[in-house]
Amino acid sequence: MSNFKKIVPFIYPYKKYAFLNIFFNVLYALFSTLSFVSLIPMVQVLFDQTKRNTIKPVYTGISEIKKYGEDSLSYFITTTTDTYGAGHTLGIMVAGIISIFLLKNLCDYLAMFFINFLRNGILRDMRNAMYKKTLELPLAFYSEKRKGDVISRISGDVNEVQTSFLAILELIVKEPLTIIFTIFAMLYISVKLTVFVFVFIPISGYLISLIGKQLKKQSTKAQQEQGTFLSTIEETIGGLKVVKGYNAENYFNSVFQNSTDRFFKLSNSIGNRQNLASPASEFMGILVITILLWFGGQMVLIDKTLDAASFIGYMSLAYNILTPAKAISKASYGVKRGNAAAERVLEVLEQENTIVSKENAVEKTTFDDNINVQNINFKYEEETVLKDFSLQIKKGQTVALVGQSGSGKSTIANLLTRFYDVTDGSISIDGINIKDINLQSLRGLMGLVTQDSILFNDTIKANISLGKLDATDDEIIEALKIANAYEFVKDLPKGIYTNIGDSGNKLSGGQRQRLSIARAVLKNPPIMILDEATSALDTESEKFVQVALENMMQNRTSIVIAHRLSTIQKADVIIVMQKGKIVEKGTHEELIAHNGTYNKLVTMQSFES
Template sequence: MKKISRLLTYLADYKGKIALYFGANLLSILFGLLSFNMLIPVIQLLFGDASINATPAKAPGIAPKGFIEPAIAYFKNLIASQDKLTALAYVCVIVVVFTILKNLFLYIGLYILNPLRNAVLRRLRNDLFAKTLSLPIGFFTEERKGDLISKMTNDINEVELSVMSVLEVFIREPLTIIAYLGTMIYINYQLTLILLLFLPVAGLIIGRISKSLRKSSNLAQEQLGSMLGVIDETLVGMRVLKAFNAEKHQHLKFMKLNNTLFHTRNKIAARRELASPMSETMGIIVVCMILWFGGRMVFSGTGFNGATFIGYIVLFTQIINPFKNLSSAFTNVQKGTSALDRIEGLLMAENAITELPNATPVHDFKDSIEFRNVSFAYGDKQILRNLNMIIPKGKVIALVGASGAGKSTLVDLVPRFHDVTSGEILIDGINIKEYKIDDLRRLMGVVGQDPILFNDTIYNNITLGTGGATLERAEEAARVANAHTFIQNKPEGYETMAGDRGVRLSGGERQRVTIARAVLKNPPIMILDEATSSLDTESERTVQEAINTLMKNRTCIVIAHRLSTVQHADEIIVMDKGSIAERGTHKDLLAKDGIYRKLVEMQQVR
């Protein structure tokens, strides 16, 4: 139950409605009790041997029947003035009215509760998605995407089906059990004491079954996450799978995970379904015990008459289903708790990129970006080592070097996608950790080698994060990015859907849309991470023209494999194994006859 405490805290804003739900359930239980208690005087007077003038005996050790005696007296008078058939008709009407009222208040309770249950799930989904958005980039390099998707979809569904669907059970059924058990104690505390001695044994047996579900359920959710990961990578890599005739390999990989999940879920279902028949069997055993001990009391002439005993049995049958529902609910909660564990793990994931409580707002870039003794590591793997450099405002700095030299990691540190392991990065002399994160990132535009577009219109992709810039501004940005012409030629223009990951556009078109997005943002600092590396020659030329326009009057950090694109940079930083190996202008570095010159010669650039 501790695991669902977060869900229950979400209900704190709905205390009034919870009180109404509680009250509706109490009224439903009350009218249910009244309808069943009517059976005792009816059976005793209409079908018993007692004279209508006889006074009901009070048995020693049996509580006086505060409700039953007045009811018997009333029906005695009714039978005396009318007849038994009339009295029976009255009883039938009363029972029907009480039953209608019982079910009316039961419906009112559920009508109140269901929106609350859905509100909790809505808030849980929102919190989970917001937490995902707030986590640093490094978190997603460690986690499997399929597992994250599973947590935000299937685990939430599991919580809905296994925990929230039985929320009313944990409120209604205990109230029902308490009310009916209280009435049974009032009628005959001796029989009820026997009942209470045996029920915990039944609960313990069912609890053992429920507890065994949790481990298996957690395993099933992890297996489902792995399977979703295979599905995702299959859809993304479909071209590669077909090109290398690897469909069978991928299918076998999927089938192995699918079969494992199949067997795990069968085990879970077998244990879950055992709870209901087990609880029913235990209930029948208890009924037989009650029949035995209660029958002895009736036959021994203690004053516990047959009519009252039958009424007692009827009341007991009404708590069998609540006990059964509770046992099934506990079983489902154990199954859903494993999903809650996984969700809790994501919600409680540590966010290393934090903002200081008194963070400084920043709106302008005035002087320089400085890397001071900067080092960075992924776990035990050192990526950057003791870097020092200054990027003056308005200058273009190019980062070159072999793959894995740390270029992309270096530029990711500036907008705080990662935080330095040691050292500091300063903008205008202030450590970037002291700035508000949103303000810091507003100073920067990023164009990566992999153009990321969302399954939305071209207009919405260009205006992403601007709060809805006008179409005129989007068109102006597209013209700067050499994108306006091809967008206009689309059947729906700027309302054309880009498709999943921009699949409806060519590589060059996607890149120009991302450049238009950066132009519209109009940041003073621009980060270009191999923005033309994946393009053909013609697309590269068009995109490079757009990039050149974008770089005007801005401070730029450019990562490039094609050295021809950075020959005119104000300074070229050559990186090797996480350190700065060389630095200078294109001409200076060629004269050094070092790493840069070798890179140039390999690309035949002079």
């Protein structure tokens, strides 16, 4: 129930539909009970067992309500039969029963009609909330979670919450009310018989509950397994070239099949337990009814304390309890399965986002003086990456960061953009700590071009205009020209309206990277971060991209993280890093003359070339 309480806020926008559903469920329960109670007078008329009553009864108070009801009914049947005949009375009874059944089913339809809006609305809002949260959560969250598992939670688990967990809405209104109204009608007919019945109901309820005890635990495992094989699909499709290139199809096929086999066994176990709920509850119900037939039969035939028509109506009511009881037992298993899904959904929704804008954060739209990185330390979980690192970058400077893999170069880019936060020390822009700057305005000051050109399955225009959604075609073409990309875009079938495929796979690596640069150019930020923007390219593509980068970096402050040292010789300052510390600093000529680490790196790359 604690998980259900946390989902209640998603219900609030649709409370109108919830109230309408409850209203029609109350009417459904009432008409459902009346439909069986109305059989009693019909049977009495049919077999001419109605007690004759020619005196109109008078209401004397609630204590005599049962007698007043019976006398009123017998008076109506007696007078109608005497006036119009038994056939006419029977016709009225049949029309009454048909009307009650019609109203019962109409109310059932309307209750389901309104709950549809509620359930589908919650499904939509929960999916939207999950997706919004996945966009907001820091990158650190995704280094611990598999992407396929997150996809599974947004699709499968949210759907499970909607179909199974929200069955509780039906569980707490429709079925219990049907049972309560039916019990009142049964007590009205015979208190003794009803007390006898309810000695056996708790026993049967306990036996049914034993079936569902392991359901939630198995459902959690099944949903985790679904996340595993979705991750395998996502990783396999993303790395299909490597899979095929290394003839690893059989290996990945066996990994996937092992996961789906585990899911198959868990699903069978869950399904079999759920399927057992309905027949088990029906069998226990029939067992109670059989005992009821024996005990009630004695009251009719031997004790003569109950008439036959009332007993037939009573048996119908007793059977009427079976359907909602079955529904409750089935829904309760659904709730257990949905509860496991709700936990996985809420784990994401309640995940704390540590990288957010402060209250009253500074809105900064310009870069005027410098970036100051002061005595920062940073570690990913347990591994320390930067130690007591300090750096000042003046406006208009091009600063290059070089060093071997793992020296902490890319970490600087991640910290400047606040994809991660520093462990100690501070980073400030124009004297303002970046933690005090509104996150969107901070990232608005920066353009980012990464080693992997991240593009989306959309048109060239849509990909480039991410940083400026209202950009005109002319602005996009101008950005493409600066990025040295318009020469190949203009030859495409639909120009900037050409779809570039999943991750831009219809283009070459150099073309994709030039589109990434065009995207940064169009955004036109004062600070540009280039994270190994040419390291994945061949020599010819690198020349095109290098020209594009030089065009873009004019009149901007640029931080260039470089693996290929040929691309940063014109930088104002080159910072040489080793194990998270600065070991050398200066221009290309100064560092060559110094004959230290930088010179060795240049010599090694020249030798490799």
